[in-house]
Amino acid sequence: xxxxxxxxxxxxxxxxxxxTSSAAFSQAKPEKLVIMSHAVHKSAVTGEKGGDSSADWQxxxxxxxxWLTFGVEAVxxxxxxxxxxxxxxxxIAFILERYSGPQVARLFEDLGEYQKRDGIEDFExxxxxxxxxxxxxxxxxxxxxRHATHGLLYNQVYFTERGVAAPPxxxxxxxxxxxxMQYTRSDGTxxxxxxxxxxxxxxxxxxxxxxxxxxITSDYRFVADSPGSLKVVHLLRNFFxxxxxxxxxxxxxxxxxxTMMQQGRAAMTNQPFGRYFNYNDAKQSKxxxxxxxxxxxxxxxxxxxxxxxxxxxxxxxxxxxxxLAWTLIKELSSKKxxxxxxxxGNGPVRISAYKDEGVRxxxxxxxxxxxxxxxxxxxxxxxxxxxxxxxxxMEEIQQAMLGTKTPEQAMADLKKRVEPxxxx
Amino acid sequence: xxxxxxxxxxxxxPVHLLLLVFIFLxxxxxGWLSLTHSTFGGPPEFxxxxxxxxxxxxxxxxxxxxxxxxxxxxxxxxELALGLGxxxxxxxxxxxxxxxxxxxxxxxxxxxxTTVVMWRYMLEPDVGMINYALKSIGLGQIEYSTDxxxxxxxxxxxxxxxxxxxxxxxxxxxxxTIPSELIESAKVDGATPWQTFWHxxxxxxxxxxxxxxxxxxxxxxxxxxxVWLLTxxxxxxxxxxxxxxxxxQAFRYHEFGGASATGxxxxxxxxxxxxxxxxxxxxxxxxxx
Numbered sequence: 001x002x003x004x005x006x007x008x009x010x011x012x013x014x015x016x017x018x019x020t021s022s023a024a025f026s027q028a029k030p031e032k033l034v035i036m037s038h039a040v041h042k043s044a045v046t047g048e049k050g051g052d053s054s055a056d057w058q059x060x061x062x063x064x065x066x067w068l069t070f071g072v073e074a075v076x077x078x079x080x081x082x083x084x085x086x087x088x089x090x091x092i093a094f095i096l097e098r099y100s101g102p103q104v105a106r107l108f109e110d111l112g113e114y115q116k117r118d119g120i121e122d123f124e125x126x127x128x129x130x131x132x133x134x135x136x137x138x139x140x141x142x143x144x145x146r147h148a149t150h151g152l153l154y155n156q157v158y159f160t161e162r163g164v165a166a167p168p169x170x171x172x173x174x175x176x177x178x179x180x181m182q183y184t185r186s187d188g189t190x191x192x193x194x195x196x197x198x199x200x201x202x203x204x205x206x207x208x209x210x211x212x213x214x215x216i217t218s219d220y221r222f223v224a225d226s227p228g229s230l231k232v233v234h235l236l237r238n239f240f241x242x243x244x245x246x247x248x249x250x251x252x253x254x255x256x257x258x259t260m261m262q263q264g265r266a267a268m269t270n271q272p273f274g275r276y277f278n279y280n281d282a283k284q285s286k287x288x289x290x291x292x293x294x295x296x297x298x299x300x301x302x303x304x305x306x307x308x309x310x311x312x313x314x315x316x317x318x319x320x321x322x323x324l325a326w327t328l329i330k331e332l333s334s335k336k337x338x339x340x341x342x343x344x345g346n347g348p349v350r351i352s353a354y355k356d357e358g359v360r361x362x363x364x365x366x367x368x369x370x371x372x373x374x375x376x377x378x379x380x381x382x383x384x385x386x387x388x389x390x391x392x393x394m395e396e397i398q399q400a401m402l403g404t405k406t407p408e409q410a411m412a413d414l415k416k417r418v419e420p421x422x423x424x
Numbered sequence: 425x426x427x428x429x430x431x432x433x434x435x436x437x438p439v440h441l442l443l444l445v446f447i448f449l450x451x452x453x454x455g456w457l458s459l460t461h462s463t464f465g466g467p468p469e470f471x472x473x474x475x476x477x478x479x480x481x482x483x484x485x486x487x488x489x490x491x492x493x494x495x496x497x498x499x500x501x502x503e504l505a506l507g508l509g510x511x512x513x514x515x516x517x518x519x520x521x522x523x524x525x526x527x528x529x530x531x532x533x534x535x536x537x538t539t540v541v542m543w544r545y546m547l548e549p550d551v552g553m554i555n556y557a558l559k560s561i562g563l564g565q566i567e568y569s570t571d572x573x574x575x576x577x578x579x580x581x582x583x584x585x586x587x588x589x590x591x592x593x594x595x596x597x598x599x600x601t602i603p604s605e606l607i608e609s610a611k612v613d614g615a616t617p618w619q620t621f622w623h624x625x626x627x628x629x630x631x632x633x634x635x636x637x638x639x640x641x642x643x644x645x646x647x648x649x650x651v652w653l654l655t656x657x658x659x660x661x662x663x664x665x666x667x668x669x670x671x672x673q674a675f676r677y678h679e680f681g682g683a684s685a686t687g688x689x690x691x692x693x694x695x696x697x698x699x700x701x702x703x704x705x706x707x708x709x710x711x712x713x
Contacts, residue, residue: 080678103465106465247565249569250658250659387677388676396660398658
């Protein structure tokens with residue numbers, strides 16, 4: 001009887017040991033590392049022009065990389081949902097600073113600790129602003145990977161048709177030009193002088209900042225009722241009523257703006273510099289090679305502090321492969337990888353990438369974008385109620401444009417709704 | 425008259441088990457969630473009825489509520505009227521009847537996303553064919569992106585266009601089962617076509633009408649894609665419906681307590697609307713059992 005007991009116990013112990021060692025082995029060496037991101041990150045890492053910047057890492061480690069890609073909103077919802085579970089299957093998550101905030105900090109590893117132990121090459125070169133954008137409650141929850149910074153994109157053919165020699169140097173000139181560029185071409189195409197996305201406040205906030213205004217400052221002050229911001233609300237209302245902005249502009253997401261520009265139905269827009277490639281793509285655009293991009297001018301001249309958004313790579317706290325994930329993040333953040341990704345169309349987070357010959361050859365706007373980056377800021381700083389505050393902003397702006405409220409009333413109402421949401 | 429024995433209960437048990445596991449328990453969980461402050465990154469915190477109080481004090485919730493009621497009623501009764509008209513028409517002689525029925529059913533085979541994108545392009549103010557045609561003949565434009573009432577009507581038309589086949593099929597099946605002798609008897613007795621419809625046809629298809637009404641009420645109450653893809657609730661959230669309001673709370677603001685409370689309000693609203701029809705159906709179908 002005793003012998004039987006021993007045999008059973010021994011078998012169970014051996015099985016447990018086998019299972020444990022297999023688990024330990026699989027933790028040390030999984031077959032794949034799972035990345036959840038937007039499709040743009042996958043193409044930046046694995047694109048053909050600059051090459052796959054994860055290929056060497058995969059070969060060295062004998063671990064494949066599996067990409068799960070979703071739309072911007074969906075990727076965050078899924079990442080946070082996965083990261084909230086007791087045990088997760090996502091090893092690296094790409095998150096955008098305005099979807100992040102202190103409320104989700106506990107879902108991710110503090111990468112500052114990883115950096116201290118096994119640092120990324122020349123980490124200080126990655127802009128401090130971008131790192132701060134992903135630092136919450138003292139934790140660096142994501143390593144900046146990509147920025148999308150706004151520039152002024154315009155159709156050179158239309159500029160020529162309207163006798164405009166160069167892009168505007170001041171915001172005042174840009175607004176005058178927007179009116180001038182509102183015309184019907186000889187082929188019957190109605191051209192709108194200026195369009196912008198109404199998907200979120202970024203398009204409008206660019207204009208506010210050009211006049212010294214803003215929506216919410218980086219120290220969480222509501223300033224959308226400042227003179228510079230109010231001026232823009234009046235201006236948008238005026239542009240909407242004059243038809244310079246299309247009648248259906250409230251339904252404009254990024255995709256609608258891209259389509260309008262590619263079809264030649266609008267002359268200018270403020271969008272990320274990288275759209276230059278979409279607009280000049282012969283397969284998609286009616287004006288390939290005719291689109292140019294420059295900096296958004298500030299009122300009175302100079303460069304406006306345009307919007308930038310920063311995607312970062314985070315490690316969910318429930319990942320089973322944290323150390324391995326960190327080694328891949330290190331690899332993807334190296335100078336060499338940043339250049340390869342920039343050639344694949346990524347907005348590089350290292351200034352040195354803009355000096356690379358390969359990047360400069362493919363990215364004609366490198367100097368302009370690098371210049372804008374010095375003063376660029378997130379649309380709004382990340383906090384628990386960012387999305388709600390942005391929705392309120394768009395709602396009140398639209399009320400003012402429709403004429404159901406005066407700009408002053410709309411911004412006063414916005415203040416009442418947004419201030420209670422801001423971190424104290 | 426037969427009595428219910430244990431075997432009968434056993435036979436219906438699987439379906440009740442499914443309902444319990446997939447509908448009732450999740451509904452209870454959502455009910456509990458509605459009493460908490462819950463978001464990513466932390467355990468739910470009990471807040472009592474606070475989410476419901478916040479909801480009832482939110483003017484956008486009430487706007488969404490009224491918008492939902494308007495759209496649902498326009499859609500359900502619009503569909504019923506059209507579906508019934510088409511069912512009666514198809515029950516008579518119609519050239520190429522099979523082809524015509526196929527045309528009526530076709531929109532049901534198109535996904536909602538495709539439908540909305542298609543209509544949205546047709547209604548585009550500069551180049552959309554509908555708006556272009558209307559403008560060419562001096563009738564102005566359908567400005568769904570700036571006029572909330574127009575937007576809600578466009579949403580209703582889209583929903584009717586797409587879901588009409590459901591109502592039509594139920595009513596057509598009911599109309600075709602009416603014995604022709606009954607109609608002929610009514611005619612012999614001197615009934616006018618309207619009297620025949622009112623006193624014979626409608627009475628006989630009433631259970632089917634109730635089924636169509638109830639199902640469409642329940643489905644229409646959840647209307648989301650049409651609004652989200654056409655206007656996203658804009659301009660200025662003036663065309664938001666309850667499902668869009670719930671979506672924002674859950675998936676944009678990550679406020680699961682508030683979203684759950686909205687879900688329960690939606691459920692209560694559906695029940696209030698469905699109860700008279702359920703009662704009428706019960707009386708009509710089971711009162712003799």
